[in-house]
Amino acid sequence: xxxxxKDNRLHIRCDHEIRRLLDKAAAYTxxxxxxxxxxxxxxxxxxxxxxHEAIALSQDDFAAFLDALDAPARANPALQRxxxxxxxxxx
Numbered sequence: 001x002x003x004x005x006k007d008n009r010l011h012i013r014c015d016h017e018i019r020r021l022l023d024k025a026a027a028y029t030x031x032x033x034x035x036x037x038x039x040x041x042x043x044x045x046x047x048x049x050x051x052h053e054a055i056a057l058s059q060d061d062f063a064a065f066l067d068a069l070d071a072p073a074r075a076n077p078a079l080q081r082x083x084x085x086x087x088x089x090x091x
Contacts, residue, residue: 010038012037022036022037
């Protein structure tokens with residue numbers, strides 16, 4: 001994790017047992033509790049965001065996707081109307 005100016009605070013509350021667990025884990029990893037919690041929260045957040053924003057395709061599906069890009073289907077009447085409505089609303 002790069003070292004950046006830390007100008008935001010995040011306050012969390014936990015019970016005594018969780019705090020003891022965090023203290024112990026931080027000590028084992030030679031980190032402060034804040035650093036331990038932040039590092040692990042950031043790693044988990046990155047994983048969650050990637051899982052929701054990434055698209056994974058099989059080789060066959062990727063080939064079909066590339067074929068579709070090379071030969072897009074013709075717009076149907078409903079799609080044409082949607083484009084016209086959008087153009088009117090975005091002016």
